Amino acid sequence: MTDRGNLPRGRAAFWLVVSLALAACDGDQSALDPAGEDASVLALLFWVMVAGAVVLFLMMNGLFFYFTRVKVRSQSRAVARWLIVGGGIVLPVTVLGALLTWGLTILPDHRQAGDGLRIRVTGEQWWWRVEYWPEGSDTPIVSANELRFPAGRRTELILSSAHVIHSFWIPALGGKMDMFPGRETRLSLRPTEPGRYRGQCAEFCGTSHAWMAIEAQVMPPEAFAAWLGTEARSANLPATAAAQAGMALFNREGCGACHAIRGTPHVGRVGPDLTHVGGRATLAAGRLPMSIEALQAWIVQPDRLKPGALMPAYPHLTRAETLQLATYLRGLE
């Protein structure tokens, strides 16, 4: 193999790496592709810092080049002092001071008052307990593992955790905020671009930390209001014979000990509320796209999909039974 043969391959690899790196900049989980006011501020901060860093990098290397290649001789004391005091003290103090001032003025914005809707999110191992508290309501609309926001409105998030520290982060919508057991932290977000975004627990929280994601949907305000109205309703009654059989299985297997389905006698609170589980885009906190097959796989052996998950396995159910159960749950939209 000749050198000539190697060159294009090396170049291809270079462009592959560059394009992969750039590809990471957009998509549904990128702070560099902001879809809300808060994320835009952070993205701006990032780009200003990148630009500043590039300028500083060029200046440093320019000076280095100048003094080692262009004007190679001893410098006077005055020049040396000017360089050390100016470049070593005055410049960093000015730049860092300006960044600090800017950063500190942005900080309170992350907790500013919202337009009425509050969402309480509690980190569990490894999923998210979600409660919508519309303005003036005294009982929440309970959901799980998915967040919906009205576009253009400021929504307050009240964050907490059940057992260990988690961190709430939807990069396209805003900064991250830690969630602590026994303590409430706050974050307010004003998403602007309707669409689907992905969030991820950003603090190691146990075996399945990597599988603790959250789907976030930003919707036009009217669509959001309509959706919230649906979400507040009791669960659908099973429509088909298979779904009815699934409902009976849900009863028989005691699923209601841990899961609630509003409109049925099942009021368990250990696991996610399943009233509208079929209407969510993903299953088990972003682990699998929602489908009947995914539900079946999860019911038979949750631990295989999410190591350490608290939900017990149901290996004694037949395939036909898990199909019925999954059909029932998928129908809870």
Next chain:
Amino acid sequence: MSRTILITLAVVAGLGALVGASVVGFGLYNVSAQSGHLPGVSWLLHTTFRHSVRLRAQDGGASMPDLTDPDLIALGAGHFATGCLPCHAAPGRQRAAAVRSMLPEPPPILEAIEGWGPSELHWIIQNGARMTGMPAWPAENRPDEVWSVVAYLEAIPPDPGAPALRIPDTATLSRIRDPQTYCATCHEAVAGPVPDLSLLSPAQIEAALRAFASGQRPSGIMQQAVSQVRPDDFAALAAYFGVHPQDASDDPRREVTRRLPGASLAQRGTRDVPACHACHGPGAAGSFAATGAPLLDGQREAYLARQLHLWREGVRTGSALMTAAARDLTDAQIAELARWYADRGRAETARPR
């Protein structure tokens, strides 16, 4: 000089090993129990035993229940009848001639318990004693059960001439050959930690009997009891004591008259504790299957509390669901749940007796 000493020591050690090997290998030691121990050996062994028990039983009383509880005494008497009586004899009765020829000779029960306090008796019954023939408790991790035998022993009047306690006649019990009557001596005559079998289905009872027989479900009392019954009789016993699904009415639910703190926990659960009623409530389908969750309404409080502790501590296993459900219960929650279920009316599924 030092070399001579070393050689002498090596020769002596070699000879000692040779003698020892001959005793073991050629059977020179006489293991006959006929002649008893050499003079002083009995005293040495017994003194070692006494001091060993005293040292180890010092903090054994921490988990001591109320030993005057009649149910506990009666349960202990039931176990004594088959587990202890063959060697120690009923109080005031004579031991069998064969037993009296054992070495060491098991003392009559009144003599055996003399000078021991409850926590020491508990230690002896739970651990047994090496090379004496005194067995350890048949199940590990069940110190709770041992207290019932201690309660019985504490209730024996010290004077054999005193009027008999109102407990099953242990001497008669040991001669019972009819398995139904045998099981009924505890399951129908004793409450407290003994479950009411008429709330369980035959399938559940049979599964439990097999779990005790295989040791999968640890219980010194029940493992001893099932060893007294032929496995062929398990199904018939289960059918006799259990409730049959066809006996169950459609809605066995009873109104709860009193508000007890366990109600919310049992019916709704918490964020850490699943709702018990989802599986154990009346009307939960599958309650009559061998693997199904038993109905708990009207079950005995002491039994429920004890079983919940066993599930939580991982002593009772066999259901991943139940292990997960009990994991985060506090002592107070266990007491509330047991109280609440016991207080609920017996489900009408229960077979009338």
